[in-house]
Amino acid sequence: MKPTTFNDELDEFFADPMVGALIATLRDDPAADPRPLYRRLGRAGLLAPSWPSRYGGRESGQVAACRLLEAIGMAGCPDTLYVTTMQVVGTVLVEHADEALKDRLLPELAAGNRFASVLFSEFDAGSDLVGMAVEGVAEPGGGWRVSGRKTWSVHTPFADDALCAFRVATGNEHVYDGFALGLLPLDAEGVRINALPTLGAEAFHEVELTDVLIPPENLVGEPGAAWPIISGSISSERTGFDYLSRAYRWLTLADESGLDARETAPLWDRYHAARFHAYEVAERTDVFGREDADAALVKLVCSELAQRCAYLVADRLQSPRDALDVSIREAPGLTMSAGASEVLIDLVATALPATALDG
Numbered sequence: 001m002k003p004t005t006f007n008d009e010l011d012e013f014f015a016d017p018m019v020g021a022l023i024a025t026l027r028d029d030p031a032a033d034p035r036p037l038y039r040r041l042g043r044a045g046l047l048a049p050s051w052p053s054r055y056g057g058r059e060s061g062q063v064a065a066c067r068l069l070e071a072i073g074m075a076g077c078p079d080t081l082y083v084t085t086m087q088v089v090g091t092v093l094v095e096h097a098d099e100a101l102k103d104r105l106l107p108e109l110a111a112g113n114r115f116a117s118v119l120f121s122e123f124d125a126g127s128d129l130v131g132m133a134v135e136g137v138a139e140p141g142g143g144w145r146v147s148g149r150k151t152w153s154v155h156t157p158f159a160d161d162a163l164c165a166f167r168v169a170t171g172n173e174h175v176y177d178g179f180a181l182g183l184l185p186l187d188a189e190g191v192r193i194n195a196l197p198t199l200g201a202e203a204f205h206e207v208e209l210t211d212v213l214i215p216p217e218n219l220v221g222e223p224g225a226a227w228p229i230i231s232g233s234i235s236s237e238r239t240g241f242d243y244l245s246r247a248y249r250w251l252t253l254a255d256e257s258g259l260d261a262r263e264t265a266p267l268w269d270r271y272h273a274a275r276f277h278a279y280e281v282a283e284r285t286d287v288f289g290r291e292d293a294d295a296a297l298v299k300l301v302c303s304e305l306a307q308r309c310a311y312l313v314a315d316r317l318q319s320p321r322d323a324l325d326v327s328i329r330e331a332p333g334l335t336m337s338a339g340a341s342e343v344l345i346d347l348v349a350t351a352l353p354a355t356a357l358d359g
């Protein structure tokens with residue numbers, strides 16, 4: 001009988017032995033190229049569950065998108081390229097690009113034919129992107145010539161385009177004025193990608209930009225007024241499921257290694273509570289739209305939990321095994337990627353209405 005729901009199709013996809021063989025190669029080498037897996041997901045029509053059908057999506061909402069991310073992570077596949085391409089860049093395009101850019105690019109992303117990375121962070125501007133220094137100069141024929149250095153970009157060599165945030169002169173004084181956003185073709189003249197080795201399995205990249213042309217048809221939002229898109233885009237990444245699948249894998253490793261259940265049981269309880277909360281926020285997003293504070297809280301809870309699980313296995317398990325090694329090396333970045341914990345706490349705290357605790 002043919003599967004009828006998105007969940008059924010997803011289960012059937014991951015049960016396919018050919019997919020299993022592909023996943024096994026990715027599990028063995030976390031730095032391996034994950035694009036063949038995503039292409040298969042794209043061909044199966046599973047890669048963009050929440051997008052409009054006009055752009056290759058299924059209009060099935062945020063819960064389905066979270067289910068997909070969870071399935072990718074639980075299978076042990078690298079999820080970063082999915083997060084940057086579909087969750088961050090794809091969502092920004094769906095919500096803010098003009099129709100021509102959407103029609104040109106979104107179906108390609110949904111099919112797994114093209115991939116995208118994110119160029120927001122700089123050495124002196126990560127949590128505080130207001131400090132970014134990469135600048136764009138208006139090109140007489142249209143578009144912007146962008147120069148400077150971006151960093152901490154992941155899976156960049158697998159991407160075709162990058163969503164690049166940069167500064168433009170507007171003459172306005174306000175701290176949030178003067179930001180622009182555009183899709184930068186990574187094979188354009190003037191782009192240099194250098195790998196930055198890290199403790200983690202995935203390398204970071206520094207991207208040097210020298211007079212790189214972002215053509216006018218690739219701009220997203222109004223140049224000079226793109227700050228709300230830039231700051232809001234990070235919320236679309238904060239579903240929690242990339243962290244939950246890590247917590248699950250590391251707790252399972254602890255159990256399989258015979259760690260006392262009194263140590264793992266409280267963390268399993270937290271895992272189930274965090275997962276319930278993350279799906280509940282996804283459901284709310286489908287009904288009411290995305291709330292920055294909701295997304296920040298989900299990311300905070302899930303990433304802090306995943307980090308605790310990583311440190312538990314690192315602290316208690318004796319024999320160095322691959323999964324253990326990965327957990328130790330990945331742990332510090334979990335509470336930095338997609339927003340440092342302190343920044344998230346700030347976001348949640350300031351979202352409380354001043355009257356919330358009255359009377």
Ligand SMILES: Cc1cc2nc3c(=O)[nH]c(=O)nc-3n(C[C@H](O)[C@H](O)[C@H](O)COP(=O)(O)OP(=O)(O)OC[C@H]3O[C@@H](n4cnc5c(N)ncnc54)[C@H](O)[C@@H]3O)c2cc1C
Pocket residue numbers: 084117118119120121122123124125126127128151152153154333334336337338339340341342343346
């Ligand atoms: C795995 C991973 C993948 C990433 N991928 C990308 C990517 O693809 N593209 C991209 O552009 N960037 C990426 N980043 C960068 C990431 O967004 C930044 O690392 C993050 O925003 C933190 O910025 P920072 O490194 O400048 O650290 P900082 O913001 O300088 O933080 C340093 C320390 O200060 C603390 N801190 C910061 N602000 C406050 C505050 N207001 N109050 C109290 N304490 C504070 C932090 O918690 C941290 O301990 C990635 C990072 C990681 C770890």
